[in-house]
Amino acid sequence: MSSTQQAPIGVGIVGLSARRGWASQAHLPALQQLDGFELRALSASSAESARQAAEKYGVARSFGTAGELAAADEVDLVVVTVKVPDHREIIQSALAAGKMVFSEWPLGNGLAEAEELATTAAERGLRTFTGLQARSAPAVRYLRDLVADGYVGEVLSTSLVASGGGWGAVFPENGAYLLDRANGATMLTIPFGHTMSGLTMVLGDVEKVTAVTATRHREVKDPQSGRVYRPDVADQVVFGGVLSSGAVASVHYRGGISRGTNFHWEINGTDGDLVVTGDTGHLQLGEFTIEGAHGSDAELSRLTVPERYFDPALQELRGTPAYNVGAAYAQIRRDLTHGGSEVPDFVHGARHHRLLDRIERAAEHA
Structure with a gap:
């Protein structure tokens, strides 16, 4: 992977809305400040909602489902920012597509789901990251x-x-x-x-x-x-x-x-x-x-x-909720570049x- 790690990481956010939400408050500002990432796709509750968000934020591709987003070739990292009950299905679809996943916390709806997701990611040999931004x-x-x-x-x-x-x-x-x-x-x-x-x-x-x-x-x-x-x-x-x-x-x-x-x-x-x-x-x-x-x-x-x-x-984000999310993204970039594990993975999340x-x-x- 060393030859590709210097290229931007293509990000697809599940749950980036044009109206409100944690993704627009924290993940979007963080990605806008950092080199090494490109926000290339998003999905929302419907194809129309996704289209509106993509138009508002200038994102090239929009999808009505997380599965379609995960299947897109330009997406390297699937970011999951939706409500907890939806995490399992979305993360499993991303893992099935062979994609890295950054999931907001809680990882799953309870211990059993978290352990299942950690096991699936390990079996597929995929890098995962859990949003424990503290x-x-x-x-x-x-x-x-x-x-x-x-x-x-x-x-x-x-x-x-x-x-x-x-x-x-x-x-x-x-x-x-x-x-x-x-x-x-x-x-x-x-x-x-x-x-x-x-x-x-x-x-x-x-x-x-x-x-x-x-x-x-x-x-x-x-x-x-x-x-x-x-x-x-x-x-x-x-x-x-x-x-x-x-x-x-x-x-x-x-x-x-x-x-x-x-x-x-x-x-x-x-x-x-x-x-x-x-x-x-x-x-x-x-x-x-x-x-x-x-x-x-x-x-x-x-x-x-x-x-x-x-x-x-991330200087412009200091004092905002987006700062720690941005710091986590920066750590993810370092982990992928140097083979580290600074950001908690799904095993840690479980x-x-x-x-x-x-x-x-x-x-x-x-």
């Missing part, structure tokens, strides 16, 4: 290096409290499917899942699990239609456990937005402390402040993320699903 965030990568370099000494414990944003008293626009556990897009899988991916990147894998979940918002009203929904997804997730290092961990996610703290993460060690704060529980897309103290320091001070953790090509499944099962038996 691991691409400069602040998270800096935290990982601070801990690895001994800033806090031996990590004794970590504690995190955050708000999910959704899954509260306010009904999210076009978000009814988030209130149905069967759809796999819950507070546990999305903000909690992304943040746990970042936490384990910084501090290591989870060994022991205890958990409690609850649904405290029993009725949620759509302010536009007046319709009342009765969610069956947890809006309270409490995880307690032990990491592979022996450090003790606790994480509490609450649905909605707090008037107090919406993200506070402490890492406490034998020689120092780190504190991360922000205004959202979505570690994969928010802006966060790091403070620290170690050795003889009497109080916390601001730790600015060094410029080397930022990609100059393993992370397995952790969330352990937490969910622990809560059921609590």
Whole structure:
């Protein structure tokens, strides 16, 4: 592949809409800033919707189905940005066409689907990438290096409290499917899942699990239609456990937005402390402040993320949700060029699903 890796990677996005959506907010701006990629095709909910999006964004080819997009010769990488229940069928069609796949998180609707997708990709020998973008965030990568370099000494414990944003008293626009556990897009899988991916990147894998979940918002009203929904997804997730290092961990996610703290993460060690704060529980897309103290320091001070953790090509996207997605694309390019594995693949994605499944099962038996 070395002769082709210098050529642009042809991208086809499944779910790029002319009206709204994560693909237009994050993936499109990221690809527009980066060399080494060409957005060559898109598909949407219908052929007409795809045509409108292609015209709006200047994309050469549009398709009414993901299968048609995956079969197009000019597409090297299929990017899946649709709702979770549709991931399996779309990803399987892309893998059947022999294409690389970059799927937004959650990878599948539950553990079984994620494991199936990882197995299929491995059997076909195809490169895959999972959108756990918190691991691409400069602040998270800096935290990982601070801990690895001994800033806090031996990590004794970590504690995190955050708000999910959704899954509260306010009904999210076009978000009814988030209130149905069967759809796999819950507070546990999305903000909690992304943040746990970042936490384990910084501090290591989870060994022991205890958990409690609850649904405290029993009725949620759509302010536009007046319709009342009765969610069956947890809006309270409490995880307690032990990491592979022996450090003790606790994480509490609450649905909605707090008037107090919406993200506070402490890492406490034998020689120092780190504190991360922000205004959202979505570690994969928010802006966060790091403070620290170690050795003889009497109080916390601001730790600015060094410029080397930022990609100059993405300068215009700093402070936007598109930055971490762009950083993931840049890492994908490096992985394909140098044979690396910086971006989580489907095997990693299935393993992370397995952790969330352990937490969910622990809560059921609590």
